Amino acid sequence: MEKYKKELGDEENYLRKKYRVLEEHNEKGRTRELHQQIREINGKPKINTGSLKSRAGIDYLEKDKIIRSWKEYTEDLYKKDLYSTIDLQEKYA
Numbered sequence: 001m002e003k004y005k006k007e008l009g010d011e012e013n014y015l016r017k018k019y020r021v022l023e024e025h026n027e028k029g030r031t032r033e034l035h036q037q038i039r040e041i042n043g044k045p046k047i048n049t050g051s052l053k054s055r056a057g058i059d060y061l062e063k064d065k066i067i068r069s070w071k072e073y074t075e076d077l078y079k080k081d082l083y084s085t086i087d088l089q090e091k092y093a
Helices: 002-027 031-042 063-092
Strands: none
Touching: 002 031
16 A cells, blocks of 8 residues: 555656646747647547447447448438428428
């Protein structure tokens, strides 16, 4: 437990120092350095590619499932469009 507290304290000190540096860059208008420091703290952004969420919230990672999902989605769009035009034609005919 002592080791964990020590590591946590070191991380807090590290972040405090970084925060002071960020404030200094911000006050002096050094936007490039400010953003570089922010990137250093946060790391590179992680982009989730190659997956798709279903309506049920399940991630599809396989190519076949992704293609099937897009097919179902576009078919639903066309079905909705078809029914909406039929209803409009019936109303105004």
